[in-house]
């Protein structure tokens with residue numbers, strides 16, 4: 001909505017009210033084409049049984065957020081190629097509309113704030129398809145490259161190579177951009193950071209791979225009881241490392257108390273409020289043998305800060321994102 005508003009203002013400055021309206025209509029159509037491109041990726045991924053969380057629209061394009069990277073490189077290649085194919089298909093469609101209605105598709109008259117909408121959409125889809133095939137992360141071409149490399153090496157190495165190609169490209173684009181087109185320089189920064197994020201994500205998934213929760217959980221857990229006061233727990237936080245606490249009553253975990261819950265309780269209650277009244281009674285727990293990568297996924301998607309690790313009703317340890325990150329770092333150092 002902000003982009004639409006911004007384009008409207010820009011259009012009215014350049015070509016008055018008609019420029020503003022034309023610009024806003026163009027942007028709506030362009031984003032509709034971007035959505036179709038992303039739907040191409042998403043529907044193909046869903047066909048392969050991969051969960052697609054959502055499609056995020058950014059001023060520089062769209063992103064389909066998928067739960068995982070397909071194990072089979074061929075699937076990743078297919079999912080990545082479908083998007084640009086949709087864009088080329090749309091370009092062809094607008095080309096045919098222009099031809100049959102006798103409209104010019106000259107590149108020279110191209111403007112966001114006037115001219116020919118059909119010609120604009122033809123060019124934009126052509127550029128969208130082509131630009132996305134550049135073999136640089138996080139563009140579709142980068143994924144195709146990784147997919148191709150993955151057929152002959154492990155996915156982490158393939159990702160690293162594809163990321164490096166993407167970053168070298170981003171650096172060139174950045175310098176080209178600051179001399180010729182600021183917009184390009186901005187896109188280059190997005191590409192560089194996106195590539196880095198992709199590498200981090202894959203590295204994390206690879207080391208977490210099949211490791212069980214047992215290897216990363218805190219075993220020396222300080223527990224609290226429902227009858228303690230918030231003030232007493234606050235003391236624990238001040239003088240210890242632990243910030244989230246399992247609440248145990250007669251050997252059984254009856255709730256958890258997170259740092260956030262303690263601070264929000266302090267806004268509403270006295271320090272003398274009892275743990276039993278402010279603790280979280282409903283909580284998600286895990287087991288020692290659960291896979292760390294599954295738990296990592298669950299904690300990030302469901303925004304859980306901590307999970308008690310249980311064996312039946314017995315508390316065995318505790319796991320949080322910090323521990324997972326620590327485990328990942330130690331594993332990487334150890335090769």
Ligand SMILES: [Zn+2]
Nearest residue numbers: 083084132140
């Ligand atoms: Zn795409």
